[in-house]
Amino acid sequence: MLVTPTSAVSELVRAGRIADALAVLATGPEPSVAASTLAMECRLARGEIDLALGLGEALADAVEGADGARAAHALGELAAATGRDDDAVGHFLRAGELATGDEDDPVELPWRAGAALSLIRLGRHDEAQQHAQAHRVLAARQRSAYALAGALRTIAAVGAGGRREDLLREARTLLGDGHARLAATIDTDLAGLLALMGGAVGRQEAVVLLRSAEVYADIEDLWPLHGRVRRLLERLGEQPATLRCEAIARLTDLEHHLSRLAGTGSSNRQIAEQEGLTVKAVEWHLSRAYRKLGIRSRRELPRSLKLV
Known part of the structure; x- marks a missing residue:
């Protein structure tokens, strides 16, 4: 289940820590609209369209509620991700109509950017540029590096001519290591x-x-x-x-099992005693696993096996 999102969970999503954000969202009570929209963003980022569509069904009923702007924006992102840019534009513009006061936030509700990207795919260049520039003005006013970098990227995408490279480099500089x-x-x-x-x-x-x-x-x-x-x-x-999932699929069941034990802190001797093997047999299986995973030591196992 999902938890009601806090500013900390939202920051995980903005920081790009999608797995961590989903882990936190998965531990709580019944989801709020805001939590569902964050989950939608994470699922779309992972290409998990079926899960996103399930969230979309619930959010469709929430557009007329108190968090209608968030719901409409999430439905716009879903429509854009599934190639329905006409529908996406309608949802994004609806989000803009519903957003009032502080809710019209270029970080939490970048509906102008979403509309601009869908409009450019529809060939509606003038409208796309208008929305992209309006998003940039709002982002600059808020003085958010994240929002402004996203705005610059949007302008580069909708048609900045020879300025595209400069805009993308400026956006990247704004983000630094975050x-x-x-x-x-x-x-x-x-x-x-x-x-x-x-x-x-x-x-x-x-x-x-x-x-x-x-x-x-x-x-x-x-x-x-x-x-x-x-x-x-x-x-x-x-x-x-090679993707980690592809590399993991190359392991035998025993190599995978022993690698997980090694990756969670067990020594070769402990593994040998637990599994009824010789230490040399454990070393041999692990060395084969390292080659298949493209790593050199057990220190790399947690990341390679998605244990962290």
Whole structure:
């Protein structure tokens, strides 16, 4: 079940810690509308469309309620993710109509950005740019690095001509080392632009950006982002890294079991005694697991096996 979201849970989502946010949301009582919208954002980030559709059914009834703006915005994100941009625009504009006062927040309710991205896909360029610029003004007024970086990314996406690279670099600088999901998304956008521009230096930078986004997307299981990264790497002639789930699938049942024991702190001798094996047999199975997982030591097992 889901908990009522707190500012701390919302910050987990903004920070890009999607797995942590879902873990917290999964421990509480019946969900509120706000909690369901956060869960929707996480599920869409992971490409879990069926789960997101289930949340959408409940949120459809909430549009006329007290949290109607949040519900409408979440339905807009769902429609956009499933290729229904006409519906998405309608939901985003409805969110804007329902948002009043402090609720019209470019961080918590970026309906203008969502509308702009759907409008550009529909070929409605002037409207898209108007909404993108309005979002930037509101973000700048709030002085939120996260909101302003998102606004700059939106403007770059809807048509900034020769300024796209500068806007994306400015957005990335604003984020620094924080907000990992938005940062990885901007890195991927910039890498795609550099790949189109050509040149050895640009290609090298694009690969570096994509490798960083690739690691983050794998850790958080963000399949849509990882798919974009993989396609760009292949276009650049680079081999995408093996996903953790793919590497884990290569392990035998015994290798997986022993690796989990080692990854949770058991020594080789403890594992041998528990499983009725020799220490050398444990070492042999673990060494095979390390090769399949692409790691060098047991210190890397927790991350590789998704134990953390």
